[in-house]
Amino acid sequence: MNENKGAIKKMMIILSKGTIENVYAAFVLANGARMEGIESEIFFTFFGLEAVHKKKLDSLRVATVGNPAMHIPTMIGGLPGMEALATTMMKKEMEKIDMPDVPEFLEILTASGVRMWACKLAFDMFHYKEEDLYEGVEKIITVGDFYKRSEGEGVHMLFI
Template sequence: MSEDRKMAIIVSKGTLDMAYPGLVLANAARMLGIEVKLFFTFWGMDVINKKTVDHLKVAPVGNPAMHMPQLAGVLPGATDLATTMMKKQMEKLDFPPVREFLEMVHDAGAEIYACRMAADMMGLTKEDLVPQVDDIVGAMEFLEMAEGAQIIFI
């Protein structure tokens, strides 16, 4: 395995079910010794925002993978039910909560970046983000840092 392998993971969604794929990939890559850079943009900023990271939800509406009628997803409590079910399943599988997973991948050497445009749009500063965020950078700066990396967009 080449020692100069690089992976850049762009996380653009801020739901509980979309937070885990990027973190799982980052963790697996670091375990293989692959350099990892995570870039959180648009709604993905919720995953690294101190105020929202512990309150991510699963939205059943518009998600055909939920295997439930779309109409049921708009009923009061459907989102909370789906979120509770996913959290219980993740707990059974011994997956850490998102905040803890961010700590794990960062401690393993993954670099974590927030999107400058999204941060500005949402009025967020580095102080609003979890401490594992290395910096807030623009898209061009991130692409420069990720040069030569396999890019995965989530």
């Protein structure tokens, strides 16, 4: 941490969840790094892969069950349609603060130079095909490959 006064040079973000709030967290952090001149990469694994699955990325939802900060009682959060309703409301609020939707955000990340990778293990487990993946994802790589990419001074890793 002492090299270059602890300056952050590169953010390696691992996105393991497919709920929209977690996907946004990863995207905002990756994009925010680029805006500061910091390199950033995202490794999509497990449910996080849905954020780069062409047919799924535009229908990600917020979790209404098991999320106390939603302030929706668990029993009600589990009712049919609640996830969709909460997601619609959240998307409206996001548009108000100039937050792009997931497809547009992916375009912004690609244009900003965020490098994106899909996890081989999760990719195989969910029986994805290469053509399922958003074009900005460069390659399907292993955990070892991702660690190799994370070598160097001032590199920070973040698990979401």
